[in-house]
Amino acid sequence: MPIRLDDRDAGFAAGFAALLSAKREVSEEVDRVAADIIADVREKGDAALIDYTSRFDALDLTPETLRVGEAEIDAAVAACSPELLAALETARERIEAYHRRQKPADSWVEDAAGVGAGWRWSAIEAVGLYVPGGTASYPSSVLMNAIPAKVAGVPRIVMVAPTPRGETNPLVLAAARLAGVDEVYRIGGAQAVAALAYGTAAIAPVAKIVGPGNAYVAAAKRRVFGQVGIDMIAGPSEVLVIADRSANPDWIAADLLAQAEHDVSAQSILMSDDAALAAEVEKAVAAQLATLPRAAIAGRSWQDFGAILLVADLEAAVPLVDRLAPEHLEIMTADPERLAGLIRNAGAIFLGGHTPEAIGDYVGGPNHVLPTARSARFSSGLGVGDFMKRTSLLKCGPAGLRVLASAATQLAEAEGLQAHGRSVTIRLNI
Numbered sequence: 494m495p496i497r498l499d500d501r502d503a504g505f506a507a508g509f510a511a512l513l514s515a516k517r518e519v520s521e522e523v524d525r526v527a528a529d530i531i532a533d534v535r536e537k538g539d540a541a542l543i544d545y546t547s548r549f550d551a552l553d554l555t556p557e558t559l560r561v562g563e564a565e566i567d568a569a570v571a572a573c574s575p576e577l578l579a580a581l582e583t584a585r586e587r588i589e590a591y592h593r594r595q596k597p598a599d600s601w602v603e604d605a606a607g608v609g610a611g612w613r614w615s616a617i618e619a620v621g622l623y624v625p626g627g628t629a630s631y632p633s634s635v636l637m638n639a640i641p642a643k644v645a646g647v648p649r650i651v652m653v654a655p656t657p658r659g660e661t662n663p664l665v666l667a668a669a670r671l672a673g674v675d676e677v678y679r680i681g682g683a684q685a686v687a688a689l690a691y692g693t694a695a696i697a698p699v700a701k702i703v704g705p706g707n708a709y710v711a712a713a714k715r716r717v718f719g720q721v722g723i724d725m726i727a728g729p730s731e732v733l734v735i736a737d738r739s740a741n742p743d744w745i746a747a748d749l750l751a752q753a754e755h756d757v758s759a760q761s762i763l764m765s766d767d768a769a770l771a772a773e774v775e776k777a778v779a780a781q782l783a784t785l786p787r788a789a790i791a792g793r794s795w796q797d798f799g800a801i802l803l804v805a806d807l808e809a810a811v812p813l814v815d816r817l818a819p820e821h822l823e824i825m826t827a828d829p830e831r832l833a834g835l836i837r838n839a840g841a842i843f844l845g846g847h848t849p850e851a852i853g854d855y856v857g858g859p860n861h862v863l864p865t866a867r868s869a870r871f872s873s874g875l876g877v878g879d880f881m882k883r884t885s886l887l888k889c890g891p892a893g894l895r896v897l898a899s900a901a902t903q904l905a906e907a908e909g910l911q912a913h914g915r916s917v918t919i920r921l922n923i
């Protein structure tokens with residue numbers, strides 16, 4: 494049974510707090526397992542990768558077969574139908590056009606003191622893309638990870654993706670080729686994250702790891718942060734649908750199940766001011782579940798983490814949405830833009846009944862790698878900026894230095910740092 498709460502009930506505050514703190518992913522056990530795997534990969538390198546891939550993905554590899562060869566990628570492209578490759582190309586074009594708009598600009602200004610100051614953006618030298626592949630394969634996630642990296646100008650783009658039982662979805666490899674990925678390795682989980690962070694004999698380390706994955710992947714990314722950069726915590730998928738009487742209950746049910754089918758730890762929530770609509774949605778979820786091939790996964794997610802929140806008034810529900818900070822927020826109300834304008838915390842917002850979140854997963858243009866587990870309070874979806882860093886630039890001539898010297902030396906003195914002050918004044922005596 495999904496959780497049911499009504500903000501007019503006495504127990505609502507406690508029930509909502511319990512919903513917020515429900516642990517869907519990082520349990521201490523998952524974190525401990527990820528830590529052990531990382532330590533093992535650091536110690537034993539490729540041998541540990543081979544061992545874990547055999548254990549978790551039922552695939553026997555050698556140091557030579559960890560990497561997917563160019564001939565295998567050629568064969569995968571050839572195995573995809575022209576229609577599917579055309580769909581992939583449509584997605585690529587739209588995702589690239591959207592991300593080109595994100596490219597940040599350098600800046601340089603010479604101020605009244607004659608001092609020049611600015612910044613310069615440069616691409617990160619090597620990035621690792623995690624593409625999930627445990628219970629489903631994600632060609633779309635290849636594009637969402639690789640295209641912004643390419644737009645940013647990253648010179649070395651490395652992709653890892655598990656291939657359970659050695660079954661590779663050819664479209665994953667075709668997407669890697671289309672998006673310009675440089676190296677592909679058939680490994681996943683915490684072991685792949687560790688290999689990217691610390692390197693092994695077969696895999697040179699990268700400077701940053703991005704991309705979504707299950708709880709083990711998310712825990713490993715948290716653990717290697719510092720050794721490498723990471724984008725965010727993009728764990729099991731989430732959707733919050735906020736709907737009024739104008740919405741179609743069958744469409745809402747379909748969207749709730751679209752996220753639930755990702756993972757037993759996924760979370761789908763409906764928030765509405767209309768109890769009759771909520772009841773219709775619940776009925777529609779049950780009916781549609783019966784016809785889904787991934788009903789076992791979606792059903793468990795809905796039973797364990799699904800929720801229906803009734804609110805007296807949608808506007809007053811805005812602070813609740815901000816506290817949940819969902820990965821995806823769908824607004825199916827008479828005036829979605831107005832409600833969207835009031836919301837601060839959401840990874841991505843989908844406006845109106847004709848914008849199913851799945852369009853954003855594949856071809857909308859915006860990135861589908863988004864912050865989960867309430868991290869949309871402080872982070873954003875993957876973008877070009879995640880693959881770049883900003884270096885500041887400063888230039889004083891003799892006149893500019895003279896203008897700023899007095900303030901700088903006074904501040905140095907106040908901090909008790911005499912060498913700092915002297916490094917300024919020594920230049921004034923010439």
Ligand SMILES: NC(=O)c1ccc[n+]([C@@H]2O[C@H](COP(=O)([O-])OP(=O)(O)OC[C@H]3O[C@@H](n4cnc5c(N)ncnc54)[C@H](O)[C@@H]3O)[C@@H](O)[C@H]2O)c1
Pocket residue numbers: 526549550624625626627628629631634655680681682683684705706707708709710727728729730755756759820861862863864865
């Ligand atoms: N937030 C986002 O942007 C976004 C986008 C796409 C997918 N997702 C999420 O990505 C996830 C994909 O998960 P998945 O499982 O299909 O693929 P995955 O590639 O993330 O995980 C598979 C790997 O997990 C490891 N693993 C599995 N069980 C383990 C165990 N008991 N101990 C140690 N390691 C273990 C294995 O190494 C395996 O290769 C889903 O949760 C989905 O919701 C999120």
Ligand SMILES: N[C@H](CO)Cc1c[nH]c[nH+]1
Pocket residue numbers: 631633634729730731752820854861862863
């Ligand atoms: N909804 C996922 C992000 O939570 C992304 C995805 C890829 N393919 C299908 N869906």
Ligand SMILES: [Zn+2]
Pocket residue numbers: 730751752755851854
């Ligand atoms: Zn999805």
